[in-house]
Amino acid sequence: SMGLEHIIPNEEHRVRLIAGLYEAVVLLDDRTYELDTIRKDSTMMLAVSALCRDPRGSRIFFLKGGYEAFSSEYPEFCNKCSPPTGLSLPLSANSVPGSADSNCTPCGTPLYDQGGPVEILPFLYLGSAYHASRKDMLD
DSSP states (O other): OOOHHHHOOOHHHHHHHHTTOOSEEEEOOSSOOOGGGSOTTSHHHHHHHHHHHSOTTOEEEEOTTHHHHHHHHOGGGOOOOOOOSSOOOOSSTTOOTTSOOTTSOSSSOOGGGSSOOEEEETTEEEOOHHHHHOHHHHO
8 A cells, every 4th residue: 555645746735635625636647448447556546545545525536538538638728748857757567668758648759768779888788678679779
């Protein structure tokens, strides 16, 4: 079980939630349509469990289709944002390389997959899983 401090890292928002100041909490991921299809050890289910253990009066909702469906249906309510500086890692093991870009849309290439593998010593290269899966980059 995971505590709210890991689910909601922003202390101000976490304190407001614990105090019961939010009427509703909306959970979403990239594109899931059914909550019962999500793996039990996924980030989404950890958040659901933590919030359901102690909801503090907030109603909890799941946005079907996630950000992908919402942004295609209601683009006027979505911001085009730049990713935070630093690493941009997928939240779940079933994320596909190329599923995020600098405009927060589900198509494009993540920063860590841009370019190619880097030779750090003769015949020793550093790259991502995406690079390793591309035979043309390995030849």
